[in-house]
Amino acid sequence: MPDEGNLKKVNASQRPDTQSQVRVYALPPQENAQPADIVQGFLEALTSDDPDFAIARKYLTKGAAKTWDPEHSTTVLADGPNPVTDNVGNDSGAGRTYSLTGRQIATVNSQHAYQPNERQYVKTVHLTLQNGPSGRVWRIDRPPQGVVLGASDFERNYQSVNKYYFPxxxxxxxxxxxxxxxxxxxxxxxxxxxxxxxxxxxxxxxxxxxxxxxxxxxxxxxxxxxxxxxxxxxxxxxxxxxxxxxxxxxxxxxxxxxxxxxxxxxxxxxxxxxxxxxxxxxxxxxxxxxxxxxxxxxxxASHHSAGQPGYQYFLDEKGRLVQMPGNTGGNAKPEPVAGVFGSAVQRLRSAAVSRDERHAAGVSEDGRRLFTASLVGGGTLGGAELRSRSKSDKDGLSTPSWDGRGDLWVADRDPRHARLLWLAEGTGEPVPVKVSGLDGTIEQVRVSGDGVRIALLVEKGGKTSLQIGRIDRQGGKDEQPDIAVLELREAAPQMEEVTAMSWAGPSRLVVVGRESGGVQQMRYVQSDGSARTGATLPGLTGVREIAASEDEGQPLVAHSDDGIVRLPSGGQWQTVVKDGSAPVYPG
Incomplete structure (x- = not known):
């Protein structure tokens, strides 16, 4: 311990993240506690491991203890609530009012669903005098509904769990x-x-x-x-x-x-x-x-929508689609896939492999044409009747994505005619997809294995954000489906810019980006917009693209300044080849 220096008060919400296993026990109000002590004790009791918040209720009047509902919501603040006295001695001696302030980052509603919601938090707490066992005592008669606590206390007290339902x-x-x-x-x-x-x-x-x-x-x-x-x-x-x-x-x-x-x-x-x-x-x-x-x-019904992939894929220096056996050591050698995509007939800029690994879709090097081909035999280029009219090679078609139903998704980034497209089984006439609330241009598309959710990188004003939408499918005219993406929500609000992403589990994504004023980093985020401390991955220089499997046992694969690299579970980044691009897993 240091033998000099001043004492410094540390609030409950400022505990180090490494103390996640520490249990906090609430204390009841002390005799003759002053209003400030009652407010502080109540807030600290909200951060404890107290079943049904029984100790927290002791800080309330009997009437408030009956009506206060901690299950109403949980409000997460960046640094915990800060109580500020609104009035002292000017409430006829019968009451005191405190304001709780802070920077709100999220709420958890009565369904236990996490919702990023950054705003200024201001609520009031009112106290009154009531009769106690040995005289008059201060108690809270108007608490804010629900629970309010800091982000570090939230991480210590709560855990993310996936419920599962049938599509x-x-x-x-x-x-x-x-x-x-x-x-x-x-x-x-x-x-x-x-x-x-x-x-x-x-x-x-x-x-x-x-x-x-x-x-x-x-x-x-x-x-x-x-x-x-x-x-x-x-x-x-x-x-x-x-x-x-x-x-x-x-x-x-x-x-x-x-x-x-x-x-x-x-x-x-x-x-x-x-x-x-x-x-x-x-x-x-x-x-x-x-x-x-x-x-x-x-x-x-399988636990994961996507089965265990047989291979990892990327494009080599000749623009061919090559494959490596999944989840193998560093000695695996990439080999061209079977069929036309494994030859140099058509150089590709990006590719996507169907989840059964029997078909692939590829975008031409200039970004203007989409092709499909078989991966289990011969054949020629064919498939979709889709061309982008983009005048710039930097725009054009995004990397395609196959959903769990065997259909293909791709974004046309032509500035004059930007759109999201869906192709039944990767062939035929492209169907435009309505994206409700879209504000910007879709740069990347990744559909989850369940075919119900879609991750989009949306560019606006030179910055790109990660947004998750719900896919709504309805029957249309002449058997043409009516497909829309609804209720977009930001999935990495803590990042100022996201440059690459991939699904990495049933409700988890891996993203490459940076926080405000920060440097590039890779981390895991949840599809609901939450991110746990410690989810940052080992550093890697100049990451352009990232690929993850929804089978969480498979290694990450990335395109960086070091070429094509992959990260085995519990290991460090390993270089596969110096020249290559566009790594993907099936999907």
Whole structure:
């Protein structure tokens, strides 16, 4: 310890991030506590591991303790709330008012959904005198609804969990393209040390969050919940989780019950504190509905929409598409793919490989033409009837992206006619896609494996941001689908500019960019816009492109000043070849 220097007060929200395992225990109000102490004690109690915030309620009047709802929302501030006295002694002696101020960065709503929302935070707290066991005491009678705390306390107290739902069937798409059997991840935040298992199950039963509910469906019946007498869930000695449901689930059949159990197993698989081997769903009277283990769940719907890729791909110095075996050591040698894309017949600027790795799409070197070709045999260039009219080689068509349904997406960046296009199975007439709320030009496109979400790099005023949209598919005239991207939301608000990105899991992306006044960095972000401290990746110079697999066990692949490099799990960047560009995984 230092033996000189001044003491410095450290607020609760300024704890180092390395203290994530530290538990904070709330203290009740002290006797004869002054108003400032009551306000500060209440705010500190909100950062504790206190079930149901019972200690925090002791700082409230009896009436306020009954009406205050900590589940209403969680407000995340950059540095925690700062209480400021509004009046001292001018409220007829019966009350005191404090303002809570700070820089708000996000909220977590009653559905546990994280929403970036940067703004100035100002709320008031009012205190009054009430009778206590040994005289008059100060208590809060008008607290702000919900919980407010700093970002470091939020990271310590809450964890991100993916709930899983089935994608809503698309009218007219039956029997066409790749059969989509993956589930859609719906990220939420729960308190990580206050019975996260029960809270996660409750959140799953409540249904998808508002942003996703139009494009996914739950197999749990409407109104299904835990049985009324169920307070908490726990694993038995065989790691089986028994989930008793209320009467709404009494009449479900075996097929539907197994789909319900599939959602549960995949959701709890993402909960780090859970080690569930199987789930048993029960009726309200205690009789069994069904039992399911991981193998049974995988046979119904896979945990990840994209299967394990066989290869990683990039373009070599001749503009050919080459491949390397996935998840291998540094001795793997890239080889040209089978078919015309593996020859020098047409030099490519970018390429995308279908998720079954049987087809590929490529953009010509000048960016004006889109081609498709087989990767399992011979053949010639063909496919899409798509040309960009861009006059500049820097514009033209973006790198294409295949979704989990076997369809192809690409952006035409022609400044005079910028548009997002969809091609059924990568061929035929391109269908323009409406992008609601788009403010700028789409530079890059990446569709998630579930085919429900799309990541876009949008350029405006010389800066590029990462935005996530929801894909809405409706039946159109003459069997032509009506496709739109709705409710764009920023997924990396902490970054001033994003220059490259790729999906890297069910609800996670890897991005290359920089924060305000910072240098280029690579980090993981969640599709809901949240980013955990420590998600930054090892440094790499001059990263132009990045590729990740939705199978999180696969290494990252990047195009940098060092050429094509890849990052194995737990390792350092390794150079594959000095000359190459446009690395991609299937998708």
């Amino acid at each position: 809503t069937p698309v009218p007219g798409a039956e029997g066409r393209g790749t059969r989509q059997r993956g589930l859609v991840a719906d990220p939420i935040y729960v308190r990580q040390r206050i019975d996260p298992l029960t809270e996660t199950v409750k959140a799953l039963l409540q249904g998808p969050t508002n942003w996703l509910r139009h494009v996914v469906r739950s197999r749990f019946p409407s109104g299904a919940d835990l049985a009324a007498d169920t307070k908490s869930l726990a694993l038995d000695d065989k790691n089986t989780l028994v989930v008793p449901l209320n009467a709404r689930a009494d009449r479900v059949g075996q097929g539907q019950c197994r789909e319900m159990a599939t959602q549960l197993l995949h959701t709890l698989r993402d909960l780090t504190s859970s080690n569930v081997e199987q789930v048993e769903l029960q009726r309200e009277n205690g009789s069994q509905l069904c039992v399911l283990g991981p193998e049974g769940a995988e046979s119904i």
